[in-house]
Amino acid sequence: MSGKGGVGKSTVSVNLALGLANRGYKVGLMDVDLHGPDVCRMLNLDDKLSDADMEDGDLVPLMRVGDNLKVISLEYMMKDRDDPIIWRGPLKVQAIRQFISDMDWGELDYLVIDAPPGTGDEPMTIADIVKDAQALVVTTPQDVALADVRKSINFCKHVKMLVLGLVENMSGLVCPHCQNVVEVFKSGGGERTAGDFNITFLGRIPIDPLVVVGGDDGKPYLSSGQDSPAVLAFAGVLDNVEKNIGQKAPASLDMAG
Ligand SMILES: Nc1ncnc2c1ncn2[C@@H]1O[C@H](COP(=O)(O)OP(=O)(O)O)[C@@H](O)[C@H]1O
Ligand SMILES: [Mg+2]
Ligand SMILES: [Zn+2]
Secondary structure, three states: OOOOOOOOHHHHHHHHHHHHHHOOOOEEEEEOOOOOOOHHHHHOOOOOOOHHHHHOOOOEOOEEEOOOEEEEEHHHHOOOOOOOOOOOHHHHHHHHHHHHHOEOOOOOOEEEEEOOOOOOHHHHHHHHHOOOOEEEEEEOOOHHHHHHHHHHHHHHHHHOOEEEEEEEEEEEEEOOOOOOEEOOOOOOHHHHHHHHHOOOEEEEEEEOHHHHHHHHHOOOOOOOOOOOHHHHHHHHHHHHHHHHOOOOOOHHHHHHO
């Protein structure tokens, strides 16, 4: 979650889900940004649910990426991707409930939920129905965004949701010529804020133009395994998420040993 839009929630969600799936976990990715669903574009998914899938009372099949990742987005249930979506609160709550209860998730190690900015119906509904959900707060180095972090953290306190930690995204810029990281804004604010609130700092990810290209082409870059500062930084975030969520080894590994 985050207070503001455009800080990289969807980018982090999609790459977190893919990165964990690449590490052998069974992962679900749920896009509850009902007004601006981005997950399908970022993963190059254009499946549409058929009326038959919806009718027969069975659990609804999900979109799949590889063997380990299942995805749901409202787009999957819309006939036309460009339809504007006007949802009132109760409908949103109902849609999110269905995302949880009616879908064929199977056993999951992780369910990653991409929320819209702010502390409205969507995160409220998640807090209400996923009792052990934890918040991963995304911010950028600018102070305004950090003021937003405070709102997110206060929200979590209010609804008694654990805060998994904070990611500072767009923190410095990867030079496309020499791959060094150039400090653009004052960075490190995320780590300080995390300290102030006594929450875990999960890492900082620099701006890399390849992230934008990857997001638009359906090839998420941060979890791509390439040897670049942004990808390595993100791998560190994945390590910290695994470490801090108290998750055991992937089910598949458990069985092997
Ligand atoms: N680390 C990054 N480097 C470069 N571009 C990024 C980075 N993180 C996000 N972006 C880009 O910024 C834009 C907003 O990111 P997005 O994940 O959609 O934000 P949100 O979901 O918070 O609104 C997208 O075009 C995305 O590709
Ligand atoms: Mg988004
Ligand atoms: Zn350079």
